[in-house]
Amino acid sequence: MTASRLATGGSAIDRSRPIRFSFDGAIVHGFAGDTIASALLAADVAVVGRSFKYHRPRGIWGAGVEEPNALVDIGGSVAATPNTRATTEAARDGLVVKSINATPNALSDRNAFLDRFSRFIPAAFYYKTFMWPDWHMFEPRIRAMAGLGKVDTGWTSPGPADQINHHCDVLVVGAGPAGLAAARLASGAGLTVTLVDDQPKPGGSLGHRTSEIDGKPAALWVEETVAELAQAGHLILPSTTAFGIYDHNLVGLNQRHRDGRPDTLWRVRPRQIVLATGAIERPLPFANNDLPGIMSADAALAYLRRHAVLVGQRIVVATNNDSGYEVAEALAEAGAEVTLVDIRRDGAPTAPANVRLIAGRSLAAADGSLRVQAVTLDDGTRLDADCVLVSGGWSPTIHLFGQARGKLAWSEARAAFLPGDPVDGIAVAGAAAGAVSLSEVFAGVGTAIASLGQTTTAVPRSTGPEATGGILAAWPMPGSKGRIWIDYQNDVTVKDVELAARENFVSVEHLKRYTTLGMATDQGKTSNLPGLALMAAITGRTVPEVGTTTYRPPFTPVPLASFAGARGAELMAPVRRLPLESVHRASGAVFQEYGGWLRPAHYGGNADAERSIADEARRARQSVALFDGSTLGKIEVIGPNAAEFVDFIYYNTMSTLKPGRCRYGFMLSENGVVFDDGVLVRLDEHRFVVSCSSSHVAAVHARLEEWRQDRFGRGAVYIHNATAEMATLTVSGPNARKLLETLDLGLSLDDADLPHMAVSHGSYAGDEVRIARVSFTGDRSYEISIRADRAEPLWAHLRHAGRAFDAVVIGLEALMILRAEKGFIVIGKDTDGTTLPQDLGVEGPRTKRQGEFVGRRSLFTDEASRGDRLQLVGLTVPQGEAPLPTGAHGVRRSDGRLRSQGFVTSSYQSPTLGRAVALGLIERGAARHGETIDIQHLGKIRTATIAPPCAFDPAGDRLHA
Template identity: 55%
Template sequence: MRLPSGGTGITREKELSFAFDGKPHRGFEGDTVASALLAAGVRTVGRSFKYHRPRGIWGHGVEEPNAIFDVKLAGFHEPNARGTTTPLADGLVVRSINARPDASRDRFGFLDRFAKFIPAGFYYKTFMWPSWERFEPRIRAMAGLGEIDREWAPKAFSSHVHDTCDVLVVGAGNSGLRAALAAARDGRSVTVVDEGFAPGGQLLYRSRTADGEHAEEWLASTLAELSRLGVTIMSRSTAYGIYDHNLVCVAELKKATNPPISHRIRPKQIVLATGAIERPLVFPNNDRPGIMSAASALFYLRRHGVRVGERIVIASNNDSTAEVAEAFRVVGANVTEVSSVANVRGKNRVEAVIDENGRSIPADALLVSGGYSPTVHLFCQAKGKLAWSDERAAFVPKDEVQGVKVIGSANGDFRWRVQASWPTKPTKERAWIDFQNDVTSKDVALAARENFRSVEHLKRYTTLGMATDQGKTSNVNGLAALAAFTGRSIAETGTTTFRPPYTPVSMMAFTGYRHGQLFNPVRRLALETEHRAAGAIFGEYGGWLRPAAYDRDIQSEALRAREGVGIFDASPLGKVEVIGPDAGLLLDFNGYGKVSTLKPGRIRYGLTLNENGSVYDDGVIARLDETRFLVSCSSSHVTGVHLRLEDIRQDLFDPTRLSIHNATSRWATLTVTGPKSRSLLDSLSLGLDLGNEAFPHMSWRMATFEGGPVRLARVSFSGDLSFEVSVPQSKAASLFCALREAGARFNATMLGLEALMILRAEKGYIVIGKDTDGLTLPHDLGIVGPRDKRTDEFVGRRSLFTEWAQEKKRRQFTGLSITDGGGPLATGAHAIERVTGKSRSIGFVTSSYFSPTIGKPIALGLIENAMERQGEIIEMQHLGAVRKARVSAACAFDPEGARLNA
């Protein structure tokens, strides 16, 4: 079907070979898979999803519903690639999807004979008895389009580019280029993105004049001027989504075998020049191969030198097809124009067209145009509203959206007249509305009869406009049919919701370079080398590589620290500074307890909550001076707390009165804990009185170490007298050596995280995410003061007073004492309650250890009504084994807290 000459988009000197469904074919550089198949005379390129009917190429862009392929080339694999947007490459292997063994010989084609037994909604009605589960595996095996190669792995990953500009123009057609030119001449920075292979839109294949010049000449001069003005034009770049604050996401495909480049652009102004999509006409058997969009046929003729038929019939409800008819007559085709089509003859391809008068017209191609639908998907994603236009027979943008302007065909500015042509009643033979999902006018009528009158219900009941099509060619025809069948106007019927992405985007566009180690890189301590020299065994905790233990006898390690002194690297603890006159107010809003009343030099423990009132993190806050606080959050939540504070600063406060600075990486922190910790630190000659009077628990002081600053905090996670000593990272190794050297005189032990977990569990101290879950509220931990006493607002406050939050059977934090003489309970073991012979879970173990200090197992857990169950013996079950435990106080060691002030 290739003409001997012509085709402005191909290079005939560069011939390419490819395979389709196992058969070899040839094309030219500049071809798409679709144009090359058309040129080769291939009519059936796929099978419809439900009935497996033969399908041919309909369009030439992302609106194509039928030509969906599995594509492989030199290790590159893309399932569900559109043939109309996939460039031809030498050696490309293309296979049709949803067909076995191939599109022309699909063995499931027999399903079409049973169409009357499988109408819209038949799944819901047919497979309920005896059970859906019996049929589900087989149905799911047949569902979906395409298959994933489980052995395939990408050889490259997407780049992510963040950019901004004054004006972002989406669409490089006539309107888009004019808008870009006007903005650039006005001195603004402009970026143009277009999903086509070259800028120009319809100027590339329609005969038009612009500003007195021929379209080709105007396009060349305009592109040259845009280049001189520094305008960036990105072809093969699809703007697939507009998100909050006018963030536009763009997938740019530079090479077929490379993943898309992911662009995130924040322009000051968005101009949508996205054009319009030609709709099909609805008539019996309108899905036969050889029936295609009139505009697309003209595109293939002029861009690729492909004449889609020799005997062509053109049916249209508008005058845009006059140029199409003339163009095909010029290249020798026999062209017949009709006002409407009654039916089509031919089983696997068009053989004849029956016009409105019953005349049979021999044909091998039927080109149709049912009008144009403005491409308003991005506009609607930006929360734009639509209005129905009878004059244009289309939905057009209604009101302007701030920062977004719609122009050209996307705004309904068509150059042609159109007379609406809708399906008003179901035909005797099936007439297709959605080619990809096999939705006919009969399906729409059935939905209307069964009272699925909402457009959203229609979409879900019939699958109209789902899958990769997203209603581009089917939406308006389907809405018009529903309107006719329910006795409403199209405006009253409304339209469905357009959501991103506008068109399917390769998953590789979202991967970027953050995969494997780069996805969540392990963070390393400044003192890792020193810890390894000290015999540390490392593990990952909260994203940090930290010493788990120094002695394989963790019990002994914990006991030595409890009885003498232990040295622990606490550098990953958060050190987020909040600075400014409103710092206290911000932290009050962010936290469960108030800190604005805290005095300089003092420290306060507190919780932060999510909006649902559940505990997000805990930690301590030190007041450095009147306008400066230091938030010490848990090591795994540093980034989250920092971002959260910054969000609150920007949303609720005057940013000029507040600053947030994450100083975690600047300071190294070593904790000295145990009864001998004060003596060890005194031996370093820090020049600071470490006594209880001068330096009470929950306070901080500055001192000097090797001529530089050192910050000491009297806080404890072990329940013993403890000091957190923080120095700049550059002094970390010196401090570590000094503590080890001085500690030798006190038999100090290096303390790993596993031993520390035992010490904190003995005291009943919680670890967020381990002893809490996403439902734990502060009063479940026994912390009720702020909820009952605070009258000001804070994050999560309202949620603490909901009916759910005040349920009596909430799981509460508690201790569990072993009563059966056995070893430690299994972490995760369930507490069970037996009611009328059945057992149910009333909670579970969150932490469990053998305590070397008190010489018996201890456990912490979340148990229903734990406060009221104190002293009660309950059953604990794990993997079939049943144990006994007593609900007890969480603190199993030194409940008076005397050792904190030893």
């Protein structure tokens, strides 16, 4: 045993609540308040996983979000989360924890042999080989060795993650000394504050560093400050990481829960932001600096004071700054034998009690296999050690500042990038701004709050002993001996950076991409700066000349489920529903989605759908059919300029339409393409109703509004979308009028009063109804529109009265057959994004209309005048043959190549005609009626004959029958 749990102490753990979980199959004991990492350390588990490339054994490095090594898979059918950071994940009773990238386990990994071949597989080796015969041959084996954790295919979602929108005056990120002080000052200025921190308890470094504030022990000051903020009603969110600052300073928070609930996504819109995000301790460069047992010095102190874990018995602490001294002192006091190696010869503090200080020396190498056993100093001195703690200085956590497009400024004195010119609405304070001592921190907080335009009250005072900011930069150097790791997770060493430089990958982004430095799950929190400092040294540039890579969200990995929230299943792109849906369901309707609407495809249940559809289509022609057409768009155009407006909107002249009459027409896009078709109803001189395709209502409405506001003005035309207000019930067939006559609709159904393409008003049970005689079936049809909430009795009445006429209720599939028999098109099915009105045989307005209309000029381009355009036709096949597959192409050979000459757009078996009918868009089709062409589908060819689109009742007699 080398690492151990002390008998007493540990501010974070609750010894009265023991827990246990398994790691790689072995039971690990801990206490509530442990992280997985602290419990593993207490159990002296040195090797917790394997590195990405060389499968090197890896131990715990840190105690926070920067952790590059200690990633584990959490198992369980609901809890499963691969690649979890052991240093931030709470240890919970019963967790099943597994090391990653290790087979069978972290201690003995089958792929560990890779490390012996490392010289042959340096950075980016894969670009130089695996070219013959091709990469895909090698890829499966390489892929299997790459990747980290495993996806649990048996996982089921614990339910949607919460998403919360939140507003506040000031968002303070980080509840260390700077964040707490800033929150208190903001509160004192009368602002609403939200304070977030990624640790379970506020305090930040004050949780494990000794200090005194305003004459009190730091822990007490933290407690009082938090209580004061809570008392004032401010929101404090522990275990919550601010992971991104987005446009207009929207901040994304990832809140973790300890009860198994999915993480919560917060979208916070603060007026101002204080970043008090602290700093991250850097490693030191020496050979084999990746061995298990080599840790961040600050992390070791945190484990000691928070979790009562002593990380070793014979400990070497190596540092280039003051922060290692307190660590060394505390560990010695806890009973370890501690040697402190300070790179600085001059200016170093005096040795703490019971600590051996070696000044002016640095570590050259570490030895050991599955854990560190000794270190060698640069003068050759060998020191035995079961744990090596390093502090290579501090990198301010400026990721969020960078995301907010803050420019960074290099500080040679602090050997770090600090926040540069301020960003609107964002202040940075504390260690994130480069402060080292508490005095500096608090002074900076005052300045930060003032920079946001707030008056500051009393700033806390540090009254204890303080570290200085003295540091002697210790960057990895070119030509160093041995293998010196920079990026632990992705196995990037000094030699890899040297190789990148040698091959001219000297830009910082090239360095990153070529070597994968900083691209692992930790996103280079400990490795980026050492890596680019090394590149600077190799290329004779300064660190700022090399520059940094772009800071991108998220700061720490965020569960995908957080972003999805509840937007799944039926809440994703919700379908629109008919007012009479439940009535149709009760009648055995089978629903399908059509253009965003859930509509009856057919009735009669799922069994033998084809027969039900054919039956509906046949009976509709025989007597009378009832159809729910409520999805039909009904957009009213009202006002003194309404007639002029619809003339401009439509391809067809509409202003000549008489009140009470209807006219079919096209709407074009400005590029001339047919955008929608439908019937325009003129209710009176200044009032029209635009009927548009079900799926196009929103788009048509938007276009009408755009032209109205842009060209006609608000006073001249008013537009109202009444689609959802009214249900439209269609009665179609030879007996349609007879059926309607049995209802008292309060209007004359006489053909003289209500001829085809006319509209009339009546009432049903006291509610106004509008009846339009327009037909999408080719039979006499009446579309009855009534308030949506009063449609049910009318529908019931129609069905009841229909029994006398053998009426049939039809779904959309039967309607599709009926309209195809007639050659009536569906926009987007029988047309595509290139179809012009003349392609559909409607040439008149193009050549004859005088006035301006949408899309007009585009009907006269070279392209619009081509002779070989695709035109709407019917396609017939010999009696007895199956319908043509929709999507089949007409083909011909030209210049020895197969060419498409158009395609089948709609195709059905017509029960009324007893043969297949089809529509298509075929090259020069309108002039080729009677010609037989080859039709190809999935490699097979059959023939079809081009015909006029209308296959049934071409004279249109049935409209009046």
